[in-house]
Structures are given as structure tokens and as C-alpha cells.
Amino acid sequence: MPLLEVEDVSKAFRGLRAVEGVTFGVEGHTITALIGPNGAGKTTLFNLIAGAYRPDRGQIRLRGKAISGLAPHRVCAAGIGRTFQLVKPFAGMSVLDNAIVGALAGERTIAGARTRALAVLERLGLSAKAHLAASRLTLADRRRLEVARALATRPSLLLLDEMMAGLRPTEIDELVGVLRNVQREEAVTILLTEHVMRAVMALADQIVVLHHGQVIARGEPAAIVRDPAVLECYLGEDAIEESTKDETKDEIMTAPVT
Amino acid sequence: MSAGRRRLALSGAVAIALLILPLVGNNYLVSVATLALFLAYAGQAWNVMMGFAGQLSLGHSLYVGLGAYASAGLFVHFGIGPWAGVWLAVAICSLAGAFIGFLAFRLRIAGVQLSLLTIAFAELARIGFDHLDWLGGPGGLFLPVSERSHVDLLAFRGPPGTYYYAILLLTAGALALCAFLLRRRPGYYWRAIREDEVAAQALGIDTFRWKMFAVVLSSAMTAVAGVFFAFYNNSLFPEQSFSFGRSIEIMLGPVIGGLGTLFGPIIGAVALVLLGDGTTELLAKTGVDLPGIRQAVHGVLLLLVTIYMPNGLWPPLARVLGFEPRRL
Amino acid sequence: MPALPYVANAVISGILTGTVYGLMALGLSAIFGVIRLVNFAHGELMTLAMYAAAAAFQGLALDPFVTMILAAVAFGALGYVLQRGFINRFIGRTEHAQMLLMIAFAIIIGNVLLLGFGPDARNVPTSYQLDSFELGPLLIDKVRAYAALAAVVATALLAAFFRLTLTGKAIRACADNPVGARVAGLPVGHLYAVTFALGAGSVAVAGCAMVQLIDVTPGLGPAYTLLAFVIVIVGGLGSMVGALLGGLVIGVSEALAGLLIAPSAKSMVSFGLLVLLLLVRPQGLMGASRR
Numbered sequence: 001m002p003l004l005e006v007e008d009v010s011k012a013f014r015g016l017r018a019v020e021g022v023t024f025g026v027e028g029h030t031i032t033a034l035i036g037p038n039g040a041g042k043t044t045l046f047n048l049i050a051g052a053y054r055p056d057r058g059q060i061r062l063r064g065k066a067i068s069g070l071a072p073h074r075v076c077a078a079g080i081g082r083t084f085q086l087v088k089p090f091a092g093m094s095v096l097d098n099a100i101v102g103a104l105a106g107e108r109t110i111a112g113a114r115t116r117a118l119a120v121l122e123r124l125g126l127s128a129k130a131h132l133a134a135s136r137l138t139l140a141d142r143r144r145l146e147v148a149r150a151l152a153t154r155p156s157l158l159l160l161d162e163m164m165a166g167l168r169p170t171e172i173d174e175l176v177g178v179l180r181n182v183q184r185e186e187a188v189t190i191l192l193t194e195h196v197m198r199a200v201m202a203l204a205d206q207i208v209v210l211h212h213g214q215v216i217a218r219g220e221p222a223a224i225v226r227d228p229a230v231l232e233c234y235l236g237e238d239a240i241e242e243s244t245k246d247e248t249k250d251e252i253m254t255a256p257v258t
Numbered sequence: 259m260s261a262g263r264r265r266l267a268l269s270g271a272v273a274i275a276l277l278i279l280p281l282v283g284n285n286y287l288v289s290v291a292t293l294a295l296f297l298a299y300a301g302q303a304w305n306v307m308m309g310f311a312g313q314l315s316l317g318h319s320l321y322v323g324l325g326a327y328a329s330a331g332l333f334v335h336f337g338i339g340p341w342a343g344v345w346l347a348v349a350i351c352s353l354a355g356a357f358i359g360f361l362a363f364r365l366r367i368a369g370v371q372l373s374l375l376t377i378a379f380a381e382l383a384r385i386g387f388d389h390l391d392w393l394g395g396p397g398g399l400f401l402p403v404s405e406r407s408h409v410d411l412l413a414f415r416g417p418p419g420t421y422y423y424a425i426l427l428l429t430a431g432a433l434a435l436c437a438f439l440l441r442r443r444p445g446y447y448w449r450a451i452r453e454d455e456v457a458a459q460a461l462g463i464d465t466f467r468w469k470m471f472a473v474v475l476s477s478a479m480t481a482v483a484g485v486f487f488a489f490y491n492n493s494l495f496p497e498q499s500f501s502f503g504r505s506i507e508i509m510l511g512p513v514i515g516g517l518g519t520l521f522g523p524i525i526g527a528v529a530l531v532l533l534g535d536g537t538t539e540l541l542a543k544t545g546v547d548l549p550g551i552r553q554a555v556h557g558v559l560l561l562l563v564t565i566y567m568p569n570g571l572w573p574p575l576a577r578v579l580g581f582e583p584r585r586l
Numbered sequence: 587m588p589a590l591p592y593v594a595n596a597v598i599s600g601i602l603t604g605t606v607y608g609l610m611a612l613g614l615s616a617i618f619g620v621i622r623l624v625n626f627a628h629g630e631l632m633t634l635a636m637y638a639a640a641a642a643f644q645g646l647a648l649d650p651f652v653t654m655i656l657a658a659v660a661f662g663a664l665g666y667v668l669q670r671g672f673i674n675r676f677i678g679r680t681e682h683a684q685m686l687l688m689i690a691f692a693i694i695i696g697n698v699l700l701l702g703f704g705p706d707a708r709n710v711p712t713s714y715q716l717d718s719f720e721l722g723p724l725l726i727d728k729v730r731a732y733a734a735l736a737a738v739v740a741t742a743l744l745a746a747f748f749r750l751t752l753t754g755k756a757i758r759a760c761a762d763n764p765v766g767a768r769v770a771g772l773p774v775g776h777l778y779a780v781t782f783a784l785g786a787g788s789v790a791v792a793g794c795a796m797v798q799l800i801d802v803t804p805g806l807g808p809a810y811t812l813l814a815f816v817i818v819i820v821g822g823l824g825s826m827v828g829a830l831l832g833g834l835v836i837g838v839s840e841a842l843a844g845l846l847i848a849p850s851a852k853s854m855v856s857f858g859l860l861v862l863l864l865l866v867r868p869q870g871l872m873g874a875s876r877r
Binding site for chain 2: 624683685686687689690693696704808815853857858861864865
Binding site for chain 1: 446447449
């Protein structure tokens with residue numbers, strides 16, 4: 001059974017259909033990427049899974065148990081951790097305290113939470129900055145803190161919302177490496193949304209493509225980049241011509257992989 | 259002397275001074291100190307709601323009044339002493355706090371409207387108790403004043419020193435309780451909720467439950483202040499017990515001292531009493547009697563702190579003294 | 587149930603008082619609607635105006651309706667300076683920092699009044715204080731009628747200002763879209779100061795009118811600040827028409843409560859209404875639905 005099952009989920013906001021009949025699954029211990037043009041419904045879908053919204057129709061199941069409509073803190077208790085597109089660090093608290101807050105979700109004592117927090121910070125490469133105030137971190141580090149905090153809750157599924165936006169190529173490659181490492185060492189499952197194709201191609205075992213709130217393609221990265229429907233929605237009809245040329249394919253396929 | 263030793267020495271000196279005060283000071287000094295400690299304790303309780311749950315309550319006199327009348331009523335009508343009466347006071351105030359918390363957090367009444375609501379509830383209580391003749395009405399509820407020369411702990415009667423030590427104990431207890439909570443899960447969770455509630459929820463924190471906890475704890479603690487108030491003053495009037503002025507007075511200490519800090523309410527209360535009553539005393543010595551000068555001084559102090567030291571007096575003072583201002 | 591003339595008189599009295607309430611609340615509404623400032627010193631400003639009228643009457647034998655005009659100008663100037671010099675610096679701060687600033691002003695003003703005038707009540711015993719108009723069975727106090735007239739005129743002038751003058755329109759633009767206003771080059775600091783000046787001026791007029799209806803004591807401030815807020819919330823935050831309607835509603839309900847229940851029940855009605863409204867319809871009568 002897939003770890004996460006999204007079944008025929010729909011959500012409309014005052015008549016605007018943000019997400020329509022979306023169905024896909026995420027297997028345990030894999031990384032799935034959700035891609036699509038702006039306004040495709042990626043963040044809405046995330047918010048639906050994380051419990052910020054309730055779906056109008058359809059079901060979301062984690063390990064077979066329905067979680068659609070649960071309040072965000074219960075979704076976390078069920079085993080889902082999430083980050084936010086616009087990072088939300090607890091700015092006045094130290095990096096370590098941020099992580100401790102997360103760790104307390106799974107630990108009963110402060111001491112235990114502290115141990116878990118330090119371990120997670122080590123994993124994300126933030127140990128040296130543990131005692132800095134979160135407000136003093138760079139953007140790239142704030143992204144790592146978001147992940148660390150969510151990871152500290154010991155989730156089965158980690159939802160990463162556009163982690164790579166605004167980062168420089170070296171920072172992207174670094175974060176990709178860290179995330180790969182996290183997935184392997186912590187044995188979590190990751191579902192991420194992303195615009196930065198470089199990262200998507202480097203990380204994803206499965207790609208789900210959204211357009212106008214609907215799934216238009218689903219499968220392995222190699223197949224997705226060749227899928228005409230995908231190319232059309234991203235690059236427009238004229239570009240279909242272009243994409244049949246080998247160079248374009250090579251460009252996408254040869255994004256640096258760390 | 260190392261910083262740690264210095265802190266210990268300072269704390270020790272303050273503790274000793276506080277403990278021997280009734281033995282060396284005159285009655286006036288003891289009563290002023292009692293007032294300062296009362297404000298410190300009530301301010302500490304208020305701070306739990308504002309500093310921890312982020313709700314600006316401008317009607318905290320509601321809990322003082324309810325607690326006072328609950329315990330006084332039991333004593334006057336049924337002869338039940340304050341040690342039992344305090345439980346009723348706490349129960350009633352917890353319910354009142356829970357109600358206001360519910361309004362704030364479930365019905366999402368926040369900011370200005372919530373502050374106004376807290377004022378309105380205190381006023382409604384004032385007007386309501388004015389009509390409760392069973393509890394004295396506007397004429398006041400008077401507790402039977404027995405001998406004040408000997409200590410009667412059961413009925414909480416005695417010389418001024420008794421009350422001083424009682425409120426000192428309460429304040430120390432409140433401090434210890436807050437310090438304890440801040441160091442543990444509540445402290446972490448409350449800080450997280452104040453920093454970013456949505457992020458906190460995503461980390462598994464039931465923000466409604468924790469905010470309610472802070473509000474109910476605050477009202478329960480203030481209830482005890484009300485019980486003290488009743489037995490210290492021996493008479494209760496709705497006009498005074500539920501007054502808006504008292505709500506402001508309770509709030510001034512923590513705001514001036516430092517919102518959300520551990521020692522802020524105490525430092526603030528001390529500053530208020532020193533400057534307010536100090537000024538009145540000074541003027542009295544020169545033969546001038548100006549009604550309202552005390553509150554005017556409070557107002558000026560609040561103005562200066564709000565403009566120049568928005569984090570309160572405690573954080574810079576702490577740093578000078580070598581302490582790390584523990585804040586929420 | 588009292589006879590109809592009593593009820594009618596109460597209602598009329600309530601409406602007339604309500605216009606003064608409305609003017610007072612209008613000032614608060616303008617300040618909150620434009621500057622987003624919670625003016626906790628509103629009641630104290632009105633108390634200050636009431637004392638000014640009382641002092642002017644006692645010292646200079648000035649009729650309060652004359653003082654009204656002088657006070658409006660003086661308070662307007664004071665308000666402008668206060669906003670421009672002090673409060674504008676607080677615009678970026680947290681909501682509760684602003685509230686605390688205004689609370690500080692309120693405490694200071696209230697206690698300076700106590701220091702200056704003492705705790706005893708004062709009033710303005712004009713020659714026509716006890717006269718009334720008779721319309722059949724109805725008895726209308728002259729002072730109340732004149733006060734209402736002044737309030738209505740002031741309100742109309744305020745409305746005309748906001749609707750017809752360039753500055754007034756600029757202020758409304760600021761209220762609708764502060765960032766956009768700044769981008770468009772509007773002198774927002776100055777406009778905020780003008781708004782506060784208008785608010786202070788209208789509360790001064792209201793005060794000079796009110797002092798003829800009730801006696802003034804130094805501690806009156808908080809009660810009227812609260813009343814003004816109740817009216818604004820009943821009528822709808824940010825809506826000027828709402829403030830006027832709210833004033834009338836409160837005025838009439840207070841008068842009726844005083845007649846039908848007990849004189850002391852008057853304030854209970856206002857608070858009861860506040861609580862009810864905040865729970866049921868927090869946007870008030872005229873406010874846009876925020877939910």
C-alpha cells in the first residue's frame with residue numbers, strides 16, 4: 001500500500017477550482033515531486049494534505065487511515081511534517097530551540113527533545129549555528145531550519161514546499177545533497193513541490209504534473225520530460241517542435257547531479 | 259567576583275532584605291511593600307495571559323473582584339475561611355477565564371475588540387455586583403474584623419506582617435511556577451505560538467488548547483490575588499474591586515517591567531510603587547497634597563517606557579546586573 | 587408600562603443625546619478608519635473639552651456654544667501636533683504598543699484634570715438650562731435640542747469635508763490604501779495629522795455640548811472612551827454613517843433602559859449590546875462582512 005494516497009481530491013475557492021479530481025500515490029521511502037506552472041494548484045494540494053484546508057470532495061489517506069479534514073496539529077501527529085513556501089522560523093528563538101519545538105512532538109522530556117533536535121540539526125548541517133537566533137540565518141539556512149524542524153517531529157512523510165526558490169545554483173546542489181541524505185538516513189518519504197527543474201530531476205523517483213488543478217502526467221522523470229502534454233503546458237505549443245530536437249532533451253537530462 | 263557569584267550574592271541580598279523587612283521597617287513601609295508585592299503578583303498572573311498567550315486583557319480586575327467576593331461571601335455568610343474559599347474563587351475565575359478564552363480563540367475575537375470585551379465584562383461585573391445586595395451591593399461587603407494583634411492563620415487575620423509574608427510567599431510561588439513552566443514544554447510551545455501560530459500548528463501543537471491553558475492559568479492565579487485582597491482590606495466595594503483603574507494598575511507593572519519576561523512584572527511593580535507613592539510621600543513632606551499625582555506619575559512612566567524602552571525596564575537592568583533576562 | 591408621552595419623551599431625548607454621542611464616535615471612527623489607531627484617550631479628550639467649557643463659562647462667562655467653536659479650533663491644533671509630533675512615529679509599531687501609548691495619554695490627561703480641577707463635579711448653569719420646548723404632550727429640553735443641532739451641524743461639516751474637499755478625498759484614499767497613497771506621493775503624515783485634528787475637534791464640539799447635559803468629573807474619560815467604542819462597533823468599524831447610527835441606537839436604548847428598567851441600567855445596556863454584537867455580528871450594523 002502506498003504511504004500516501006490522494007484520491008479524487010477537489011477544492012474550489014469561491015467558484016475558482018484550484019484542485020480538481022487529483023489522484024496519485026506516494027510509495028514509502030521514495031521522493032515524489034509535484035510540478036506544474038504557477039497557479040496549477042500545487043500549494044493548495046499541499047495545504048489540503050497538511051490539513052490547512054478541507055477538501056470539497058475526495059479522500060486523503062496516510063497508511064490507509066483517512067486524514068482529510070483533520071486539523072493541522074493532528075495531521076502532524078499522524079506523521080506528516082511540512083515546510084512553508086514563505087519560511088516561518090520562530091525568529092526570536094535560537095536555531096536549537098526551533099528544533100526542540102519540533103522534537104517535542106515526538107519526545108516527552110526536554111532532554112529527549114534536545115537530543116533529537118541536535119541530531120536533526122547535525123543531519124541538516126546546522127550544528128555550528130545551533131545557538132544563533134533564527135532571525136540571523138541566511139535564506140538557505142532558514143530553509144534548512146524549516147526542514148530540520150519538521151524532521152524533528154519524526155514524520156513518515158515530509159512535505160517540502162518550494163525549498164529551492166531564490167537559492168543560488170551552489171546552494172541548490174548542496175540542499176539537494178542534504179535532502180537525499182535525509183531521505184536515506186531518516187527513512188522518510190518526501191513529497192515536494194518545485195519549480196527548479198534541476199533539483200527535481202536530481203531528487204525525484206516519481207513526478208506528478210499538475211495543470212489547472214488537474215493531474216496531466218505521472219511517472220518517472222525520464223518519461224515525464226518527454227511527455228508531450230507536459231511540454232505543451234510548460235513551453236507552449238510551438239515549443240513542442242523544439243523539444244523533439246535532441247539538444248533540449250539533453251539539456252534537461254544533464255542537470256548536474258550531486 | 260565571577261558573574262555567577264555576583265548574581266548569587268545579589269539574589270541573596272534581595273531575599274534577605276525581603277525577609278527581614280517587617281522586622282526592621284515601620285507599618286507604613288510594610289504596607290507599601292505589601293502593595294508592591296500585590297501588584298507584582300497580580301502582574302505576574304496577568305503576564306501569563308499577555309506574555310504567554312498574547313492577549314491584552316484590560317479587564318483583569320474582573321478576576322480580582324470575583325475571587326474577592328467569592329471568598330468574602332463564603333466567609334461572611336457561611337463562616338467558611340479563606341483556605342477553603344480560595345478553591346471556590348479559583349473555580350469561578352477559571353470558568354470566567356475559560357469563557358473569555360473561548361470567545362477569543364474559537365470565535366476569533368482578537369486585538370482591540372477582545373481588549374474592549376475584557377473591559378466590558380469587568381464593567382458588567384461592577385454594575386452587576388452593585389445590584390447584588392446579598393453581597394453588600396454598592397454599600398460594600400464588610401468582613402468581620404476580629405482581633406488584629408494576634409495571628410489567626412485559619413481566618414487569615416493578623417498584624418500587617420502576616421499579610422506581607424503571605425503575599426511575599428505568593429509572589430515567590432508565582433515566580434517559581436512561571437520559571438518552571440518556561441523551562442518546560444509549556445514555555446517552548448507558548449513561545450512558538452506567539453512567534454508563528456501557523457508554523458506551531460504544523461509542528462503538532464494544539465494552539466487552542468495551549469492558549470486556553472494560559473488564559474485559565476492567568477485567571478486562576480488572579481483569583482488568589484482577589485482572595486488576598488478581600489482579607490487584607492476587610493471591605494469590598496464593586497466600584498473598587500472591578501474598577502477599570504485597577505485593571506490598568508495590574509497591567510502597568512508587566513508592561514513597564516517587560517512583557518513576557520520572568521522578572522518584568524516584579525521590577526515594574528517596584529518601579530510603580532517607588533515612583534508613585536514615593537512622589538506622593540515627598541510632596542506630603544513639603545505639605546503639598548495633590549490627589550491624582552500618583553496615577554499621573556504612573557502615566558508618565560508608561561509613556562516614557564512605551565516610547566523609549568518598549569521592551570521594558572528589566573532587560574537593560576538585567577544586563578547591567580549581570581543577569582540574562584529570561585523572556586518568553 | 588409608563589404612559590406614551592413618557593416613552594415618547596425618552597425616545598426624543600435619546601435621539602437628541604444620540605446625535606452628540608454620534609459626533610463623539612465619529613471622531614473615533616475617523617481616527618481608527620484612517621490611521622488605524624485605537625484612541626484610548628478619546629474619552630479623556632472629551633472630558634478635557636467639557637472642563638474647558640465649564641472653565642470658560644465660569645471665568646469668562648462664555649456660552650458653551652461659543653466655546654465650542656474656539657475649542658474645536660484649539661483641539662484641532664492640539665490634535666494635529668500630537669499626531670504629527672508623537673503618534674506618527676508609532677505607526678509602524680505593534681497594535682498594542684499604540685494602545686499603550688494612548689492609554690498613557692489617557693492616564694496623564696485624566697489625572698492632570700484631577701490635579702487641576704479637583705474631584706468635585708462641575709457643570710455649566712446657563713440661563714436656558716432648565717427651559718424646554720413644548721410640542722403638545724412632548725417636552726423637549728432646550729439645551730438638548732441646541733446640543734443636537736450643534737452636533738448635526740458639525741457632523742454635516744465633517745461629512746462635507748470628507749466628501750467634497752481635496753484633502754478630505756486624499757484622507758479617504760489613505761484609509762482605503764495606505765501603501766498606495768504613499769506610492770502616489772500623498773503626504774500621509776500630514777493627512778494623518780489632519781484626521782486626528784478633525785477627530786479631536788469633533789470630540790471637542792461633542793464635549794462642549796455634553797457638559798450641558800451632564801456634570802463633569804475628572805474620571806469620566808474611560809466611560810466615554812468605552813461608550814465611543816461601543817457605538818463605533820455597533821455601527822461598524824470604519825463606517826462614519828455607522829458611527830452616527832450607532833450613536834442614535836445607543837442614545838435611544840440608554841434612555842429607554844433608564845425609563846423602563848432603572849437609571850443605573852443605562853450603562854449595562856451599552857455593554858450588553860457590545861457583548862452581544864461582538865459575538866453575533868462583529869462587523870457591526872454597517873461594516874462590511876469580514877468573514
